[in-house]
Amino acid sequence: MTISRVMCRPTQPLKNVPSSGQKQNLRQKQKVVLVVGATGTGKSRLSIDLATCFPAEIINSDKMQVYEGLDIVTNKIPKEEQRGVPHHLLGTQNRNSEFTAADFCDKASLAIESITNREKLPIIVGGSNSYIEALVEKFGPRYDWCCLWVDVSMPVLHSYLTRRVDVMRECGMVNELRHFYSPNGDYTRGIRRAIGVPEFDSYFRREAVSDRETRQRLLREAVCEVKRNTCELACKQLGRIHRLRSLKGWNIHRFCATPVFQNHAQDANHAWKNIVAHPSATVVAQFLNNANVASAAGHTLLPSTHTPHVS
Template sequence: MSISVAMSRITEPQINSASPSSGRKFNLPRQKEKVVVVMGATGTGKSRLSIDLATLFAAEIINSDKMQVYQGLDIVTNKITKEEQRGVPHHLLATHNPNSEFTATDFCESASLAIQSIRSRDQLPIIVGGSNSYIEALIDDDDYKFRSRYDLCCLWVDVSMPVLHTYVGERVDEMLENGMVNEVRAFFNPKGDYSRGIRKAIGVPEFDEYFRKEWLIGDEERRERLVREAVRQVKENTCKLARRQLGKIQRLRNVKRWKIHRIDATPVFRKRGEEADEAWKKMVADPSAMIVAKFLYNFSTPNVGGGGLRLSSSALQSAIATVTC
């Protein structure tokens, strides 16, 4: 199973576009424009998958993480770096004042404008983030008429909770090594409001006690104990967040009956290094690309352009068989 990319990224076919190899014309109805959503609990690799898809298809990304929309605290909020973005345009990422309040209504209005802007450039909008309440508001609120305007493809990157909890702990330790404490210290305010703006982010209120006491405690060991306790709380609260996010996705799928393609990434997170990268491609990136290709092109064996996206029917069926639809 392989996916190759031509010099330029793949764009959606036009109505009655012809296949270069066969000369056949495909009558592709385009009553609605298309949008892809990548969801999942924190730490499951949503941003990575969105970049994989955006570098294959002609796409731009809309961030739907309610903390990553704010400027600052890049380590704590785990923002994707410029290098990791690989040149893919991002919207609503580090765009708002960290002391302001960015509500679900603000997100719906901003995301709607971003979708229209992206579509005006004939690009595919990919919405990605863990704030499922924001995504639900955008898609199901009648005020925004999303479902009457767009066809939707939802991908859910899922990792079993015990495996994800282990990974979350490792990620917090890595954040600590990368300077999380000093980053949060710059935002510390004894009179700060932890119910507003970026100070709501996990990793900020947990260090409040440490920052209040660190200059009053002369004993280095006691200061280290305060740091360890703050880190423990960060890990615990992040795991709680992951469980809440999972519950919301399951509600959207099982109660509201959203059609969501589940991609099980658990085996990937049990591996390390090159083995993990190979497993990601085989078990997450390739199956997701094939689902999106089928969604965009409306036929089972897309063959677009000379050397563009080439997916055999057997490869497509094999990949989709690994996905719980």
């Protein structure tokens, strides 16, 4: 089982979504959909659901997933789960390079232009809100933006994220990290900034010279630190989204996915479709058809009464 399957992504695309006229509107006006949320909330899942409903391509805006390598640690969506949807800026950058917000804006703008020139919809997805914020500030006036937020209550999300780290470990996280370990590694540049790399430094540094009991202790400590830092990251990402709404004045459609994480198997898939996927697709369809739907550039927001609100 891959890491991404922990999200219980449905294997079938959405159906019966109102999307008439979308191609004509894409020709008339350049529009972009943003999908934001804390790590682990289902942003990639939603972006692919949407891209199977509309003529769309996905642009990754996750700071660590832009780099090549560490697919398990950075939780890149596997090729077989992308459902044939083209992905841009996913594992394309040299692992040792420094990919800044300015670099992202340059490459993402080229991808947006390429996608819209082919009469398709760019969907930008990722937890690195600083990248998305920089892009909107730089290119916002040139496009219409519709921003979707997949939210999960923090206690529920933290429980899921700790389990996800355990699944990552079962899928080979430690061996994957071992190949990236360097005694002189710089944890301030490139993919080595990813959660998991610095946390395992002490374990790999002392692994060869420690007894079995010490190695097990160091491993437990490293895994616990990864879990703790991942949960802290989720809190920071949530805070940035609230800042975009309150201080920046972004109009954002919030979809609460908490019930998805509180159910299992088919019940979770059913909840996802009913409270996240289908309502999001309806909002995007209205956005493409020039209905009264909000964008991050400041248009009027339709009330999001179709989703439950969980704090």
